[in-house]
Amino acid sequence: MRIVVTGGAGFIGSHIVDRLVEEGHEVVVVDNLSSGRREFVNKSAEFHVRDLKEREWGVGIRGDVVFHFAANPEVRISTTEPSVHFNENVLATFNVLEWARQTGVRTVVFASSSTVYGDAQVLPTPEEEPLRPISVYGAAKAAGEIMCGTYARLYGIRCLAIRYANIVGPRLRHGVIYDFIMKLKKNPNVLEVLGDGTQRKSYLYIKDAVDATLLAWRKFEELGEPFLALNVGNVDAVRVLDIAQIVAEVLGLKPEIKLIPTTPDGRGWPGDVKYMTLSINKLLKLTGWKPAMTSAEAVRKTAEELAGELWR
């Protein structure tokens, strides 16, 4: 099968590409290298440097299926630069759907996020909970899902939206583990932690995330529904302060931990969801998938691997 992966030079996208290539698919990567790296792109994939914000980005590119993983994933910049999320995440997704409609793509797999739920009333949060994002990033993902669903019902392009928890592993270049390592590289004696440190979220190792995504996609291809949203996350969660501890331990450091208050209720930044765990029962029922690693194990393994990549 010919599969286009947008964001295939980024963290999750490049691991998806590796697996699709391994499985014998013809893979086409589209990425503008804004945060992705050329060296992360599998050598067996066809690679196009294109910007999805351009209406004509897809000229000459064809695929049966598209994994739309390109985005700006930095939730934090929602606070100061909301237009980035509109352009990189809403406009780009619209342009991908238009290309899919015009070129006859059969299925879109859209990388959505747990942030679509905002401060969920139910934890672990099932897919049926209302979408009430509290960041522009989350709003952009919710908008992307609604557009995908509409294109599915209106134009017959089937769409699977995967609502990822925090995904971690080698090649990760954003998020709390990466930030802690980079801060400690600058100053090994002090580690600043944004918020009150009690933020508690679910972390899933990249191999688990890729397994879950591909199982979900294959199952979705057998189903009749035009649109389906599925959570992909871990069954447990870990506190930010514990992540700080794990990262320091892995690096062999004993920094002073400094809590930096940013909101009155102890969030890492305005729009930060403080407690997040997703229910994975729907995916479990559909595919039998369960994560192999806990959140804490995923964080530790990632800290070790990123230390190898970044601690030079």
Ligand code: NAD
């Ligand atoms: P990433 O930044 O590593 O990858 C995103 C890729 O998209 C990069 O290679 C970047 O260069 C590319 N890109 C960005 N804007 C583009 C544009 N306009 N045109 C072409 N390419 C563009 O991020 P990631 O962590 O791999 O995230 C992948 C997807 O999963 C994103 O959609 C993200 O929102 C979503 N997601 C990630 C997580 C996570 O924990 N990593 C959690 C929930 C959802």
